Amino acid sequence: MVDGVRGGMLAADILFDVDPDNWTKTTARLAMPFLLRCAIDGRTVTYSELDETLHEAHGRARMPVLPIYGRPAGRIGDVCAALERELGERIPPLNAILVNKSGVPGRGADYYLRRAAGRSKGGSGVAGRRSLALATIDAVHAFEGWRRVAGSLGLHVPPSIMRHDEPLAVPSGTGRMPGGAESAAHRALKERVRSMPSFFADYGRFPKGRSEAQLPSGDRVDVLFKSRSGFHLAVEVKTADAPDHEHAKGVFQAVKYRATLRALLLVRGRLPQAEAVLVLGRRPSGNVKAIAIRLGVRIFVVA
Secondary structure (H helix, E strand, C coil), X not given: CCHHHHHHCCHHHHHHCCCCCCHHHHHHHHHHHHHHHHHHHCCCEEHHHHHHHHHHHHCCCCCCCHHHHHHHHHHHHHHHHHHHHHHCCCCCCHHHHEECCCCCCCHXXXXXXXHHCCCCCCCCHHHHHHHHHHHHHHHHHHCCCHHHHHHHHCCCCCCCCCCCCCCCCCCCCCCCCCCCCCCHHHHXXXXXXXXXXXXXXXXXXXXXXXXXXXXXXXXXXXXXXXXCCCCEEEEEEECCCCCHHXXXXXXXXXXXXXXXXXXXXXXXXXXXXXXXEEEECCCCCHHHHHHXXXXXXXXXXXC
């Protein structure tokens, strides 16, 4: 990438500026239809999966060093930026869904992540960068214009090869509204969590949290931590005596808080650096744990 999106080149010129001897340019052109398919299907792609796909579909040699795919990925990001300028609409960086083993794009994508958020700087710290990357991936999956992008570039989107996961059982009563006043056990666990920010050091350095923090959605978060760098961490708390359906409900509440906080930060013109976790007073059941893993919600146990 160069300033001004490759000197003001048109998106099609960037994508089809193919030199048979230039691995990066050729790979970007061959990879973009597959990435478009994955964006439409709402999934990410690992370096190894892209490597295997290009080998099987186009006879490309497998690469011994997989992060090299960050180079053609950057070119695809430039195509999206150029097309955004040409069409006059926001187009998220398609290259954000090409991820490494940690589930987020490599450092070479940072420019595109910040650009998508409308910022020249940001993503401070490991947790902040991860949150920004996941928010950008969400934007890629939510964008409804990928077929229009393909048509603008004269690309054919391949058929879906989506593999559907086995369905998980949602415990009966998960969506039930709670009745009665807050229990003493819940208040105690919530206060304990509020007073132990170091327990969440993976997400940054926080002062003590705030209980019952209100969100624009009308929800109240059990505990909300905010770091000096602007990272927000919402914590949903469920006690040991809460039934499985309450624990499962906590997972879905964390998903909601995460999305709401990221949206709030975007509205405020800030980077969407926010995450939500679930704290339980006992180990989760296998089913609740499986639901949390599938939805990307981390569970902490405070006995």
